[in-house]
Amino acid sequence: MNKKPNLAALFGANSSKTFLGLPQCKKLDKIDASSVFIGAPCATPYKTVGPYAKNGPASIRKAGQSLNSNIDRHNFDIEGPLFPKGSKKAVDCGDIKWDNKNYKKNRLEIKNSISKIIKCNAVPILVGGDDSVPIPMIQAMSNFGDNFTILQIDAHIDWRETHMGEKYGLSSTMRRASEMNHIKKIIQVGARGIGSGHPKDYKDALEWGVKFYTADKVHSEGTVEILNEIDKNAKVIICIDIDSMDPSIAPNTIGRVPGGLTYFQVLNIIKDVSKKAKIVTIDFVEIMPEVDIDGIGGLTVSRLIAATMGIIARKNR
Numbered sequence: 292m293n294k295k296p297n298l299a300a301l302f303g304a305n306s307s308k309t310f311l312g313l314p315q316c317k318k319l320d321k322i323d324a325s326s327v328f329i330g331a332p333c334a335t336p337y338k339t340v341g342p343y344a345k346n347g348p349a350s351i352r353k354a355g356q357s358l359n360s361n362i363d364r365h366n367f368d369i370e371g372p373l374f375p376k377g378s379k380k381a382v383d384c385g386d387i388k389w390d391n392k393n394y395k396k397n398r399l400e401i402k403n404s405i406s407k408i409i410k411c412n413a414v415p416i417l418v419g420g421d422d423s424v425p426i427p428m429i430q431a432m433s434n435f436g437d438n439f440t441i442l443q444i445d446a447h448i449d450w451r452e453t454h455m456g457e458k459y460g461l462s463s464t465m466r467r468a469s470e471m472n473h474i475k476k477i478i479q480v481g482a483r484g485i486g487s488g489h490p491k492d493y494k495d496a497l498e499w500g501v502k503f504y505t506a507d508k509v510h511s512e513g514t515v516e517i518l519n520e521i522d523k524n525a526k527v528i529i530c531i532d533i534d535s536m537d538p539s540i541a542p543n544t545i546g547r548v549p550g551g552l553t554y555f556q557v558l559n560i561i562k563d564v565s566k567k568a569k570i571v572t573i574d575f576v577e578i579m580p581e582v583d584i585d586g587i588g589g590l591t592v593s594r595l596i597a598a599t600m601g602i603i604a605r606k607n608r
């Protein structure tokens with residue numbers, strides 16, 4: 292039995308259907324916000340496991356609830372309130388509809404939703420769902436330019452050509468991105484341990500020109516080199532698989548690997564990229580509340596997403 296006192300109640304939080312109690316926005320073509328929390332429970336699951344991360348978005352809304360009444364307080368991670376004076380708030384646009392059988396339709400729904408949000412000059416914060424969710428998000432960016440940089444933060448490189456006959460699954464995300472004409476640069480941070488990738492997949496990525504910064508390298512050398520790799524004012528798509536972080540702080544994921552990044556390593560990368568370049572869209576995927584431990588992972592990921600909203604709001608002020 293959980294006898295822990297309710298911190299949310301202590302903070303005076305009220306229950307809310309939206310992330311952090313943010314305004315709800317149901318019309319994706321009429322958004323007035325700096326960023327948008329949008330859930331994508333599913334895109335292209337592998338048949339053997341199904342849509343195992345479908346409860347990810349709901350779990351993050353729930354995990355963020357203790358802050359619902361406190362987003363105007365000083366957040367020491369971003370040096371001020373989440374949405375400082377003169378900045379636009381974020382909104383919550385709910386979850387993208389999905390179908391457990393029609394994966395093509397799921398991908399189209401995600402692509403269209405992301406396009407609509409970008410057209411309103413807001414930054415989508417796509418919350419998954421498994422790591423197949425970003426593929427249509429990355430595709431959507433072809434409508435908005437021809438020179439994007441991807442910064443992937445993940446324990447795994449996701450360069451498989453296919454897996455179990457599926458091209459658009461979570462093990463092929465970066466391979467599919469590399470095939471898109473509007474993706475000119477890919478930087479991958481956090482790889483470690485054994486993943487699903489074969490030596491040939493890694494070799495292909497290197498030959499394409501991917502710059503890798505393994506978790507080990509980040510721990511020993513920091514993140515300065517990663518930042519040097521990003522061009523000033525580049526348009527950056529950030530793809531965060533939460534298994535990039537250490538399982539001790541983000542156990543709410545299927546692909547736990549020891550030796551992961553810290554909260555501040557990931558947060559500071561997002562912060563520094565925003566200062567030097569422009570974050571055009573960002574995703575947080577592989578969120579599986581069923582395997583969380585005492586809400587620790589939900590806490591980490593919800594705080595990281597909240598801080599990201601603050602970083603984006605400051606940039607667009």
Ligand SMILES: [Mn+2]
Binds near residue numbers: 446535546
């Ligand atoms: Mn991963």
